Amino acid sequence: MHIPDGYLGPATCGVFYVAMLPIWTAASRIVKKTLKARQVPLLAIGAAFSFVIMMFNVPIPCGTTGHAVGGVLAAILLGPWAASIAITVALVIQALLFGDGGITAIGANCFNMAFVLPFAGYYIYKAISYNAPIDSNRRIIAAGIAGYIALNIAALLTGIEFGLQPLFHHTANGQALYCPYGLNVAVPAMLGEHLLIFGWVEAIVTALVIKYLQKQSPELLREGEVV
């Protein structure tokens, strides 16, 4: 889901950088108010978890690969704004140091994976786990469904961003300048593979860690309720 350099035209890249600026500003303002100093190590673990989970490329035999983002977990535990900062840091380091995701596409990649994904995941988890006791199975199921749907919304957005490019940018003879595939190809491809396979990975890792934390540290989940 890491859009490389060259797949999005300059206008799209610019729009998403501009869209992310107020989001990053709001995130730091809100996190400054809500995050406690003792929660910072957990935020670092959330970012590390997201970084390493994204390295687990899951193969579709003789097809493509994809991966989970691991960002819904941080959103559940620390709130969507803090998660947004943690995932942004992971994505920026991936782009700068490892060329995973383009420099010009950092705005778009952050919008998909560090904004929409943690917010969608957080509110879906909240809605499904509403009023559930801390140790209830409903929380594990809520975490799994939140992971699955949030990753797929992010994949859908990525597909739309790819798919719009041939409409925006093409030569006089119809050749694309950037991503060559339109919405009719990009959206089913991105969404299909995440619905079928990669979404389940996000669902399972998120649900398993929540299950583990229910036993190990229920107070952490209780704290997540107030952010």
Added chain:
Amino acid sequence: MKLITKLWIGIAVLIVLSPLGLILPEHFKSGSAWGEWSADEIQKLVGYIPQGLEKLSSLWSAPIPDYAFKGWEEKSLPHLSFAYIMSAVIGITIVVVVVLIIGKILTKKGE
């Protein structure tokens, strides 16, 4: 053992297992992720390299491209797995340091 220590051990285990993300796609002959093809792969897929894509795709030269050391492209899978683990260690170390610094700045006045 403190919970935070247990979670760090979990991250360490994931780092050691991370080459699975390299080995399994290789084993199942999976190609690039959708939309993350190189210019050469695009040429094969659609018959031409989009002009803008060709220009922008070489914009940034990452120091550890695709989690492999430069010049290691032809190395064996064990070598690449080693580079993958080292990349995870380097990447996560930097990510953690940056988040701790941001966290310190943002929680400066809090308790």
